[in-house]
Amino acid sequence: MEVLLENLGVKPDDTKIDALTGSKMVNMNFYPTCPDPELTVGVGRHSDLGALTVLLQDGIGGLYVKVEEDIEDVAKKGEWVEIPPIDGALVINVGDTLQMLSNGKYKSAEHRVRTTSTKSRVSIPLFTMPKPTEKIEPLPQLAERDGGARFREVVFKDYMNNFFSNAHDGKKSLHFAQVNNH
Ligand SMILES: O=C(O)CCC(=O)C(=O)O
Numbered sequence: 395m396e397v398l399l400e401n402l403g404v405k406p407d408d409t410k411i412d413a414l415t416g417s418k419m420v421n422m423n424f425y426p427t428c429p430d431p432e433l434t435v436g437v438g439r440h441s442d443l444g445a446l447t448v449l450l451q452d453g454i455g456g457l458y459v460k461v462e463e464d465i466e467d468v469a470k471k472g473e474w475v476e477i478p479p480i481d482g483a484l485v486i487n488v489g490d491t492l493q494m495l496s497n498g499k500y501k502s503a504e505h506r507v508r509t510t511s512t513k514s515r516v517s518i519p520l521f522t523m524p525k526p527t528e529k530i531e532p533l534p535q536l537a538e539r540d541g542g543a544r545f546r547e548v549v550f551k552d553y554m555n556n557f558f559s560n561a562h563d564g565k566k567s568l569h570f571a572q573v574n575n576h
């Protein structure tokens with residue numbers, strides 16, 4: 395987190411890093427085999443709500459990430475790409491919080507999970523998130539540099555409530571904090 399923010403020219407102190415990532419949550423997902431994976435939803439398309447998510451990979455696979463439409467110089471825009479399953483590797487997802495903080499420089503990864511017909515799978519992602527009472531808004535240096543904040547200030551608890559009261563539907567969760575003219 396520190397490195398990612400320093401990359402944008404911002405030097406957060408330890409207290410700030412702790413405020414932004416100090417809350418931890420895990421999901422425990424079980425994906426049974428399905429004879430026809432096309433007929434089932436493993437996890438529907440969504441972005442994670444926190445700052446960064448850490449996910450230990452197995453050799454089975456099934457995690458897909460959607461390549462953003464509005465970034466330059468990448469292949470496969472708008473397509474779903476499977477993350478190659480490398481046993482023991484850590485996959486790190488950017489979550490909505492980091493997108494808001496960075497004023498949109500880092501984009502949260504829209505992802506989904508499919509089951510396979512041959513192997514069941516368990517995944518236990520670790521979400522690092524702000525403390526519930528923390529106020530999240532684009533870092534002032536970045537908003538100033540970009541000529542305006544693309545997200546309004548939200549209390550993280552409210553963002554969470556909004557996130558969990560809606561079904562997974564791509565990156566719509568971010569609309570809650572988006573400033574309309576962007
Ligand atoms: O099972 C996975 O690979 C990812 C699960 C996931 O996206 C989640 O729990 O938020």
Ligand SMILES: [Fe+2]
Pocket residue numbers: 440441442505
């Ligand atoms: Fe996720």
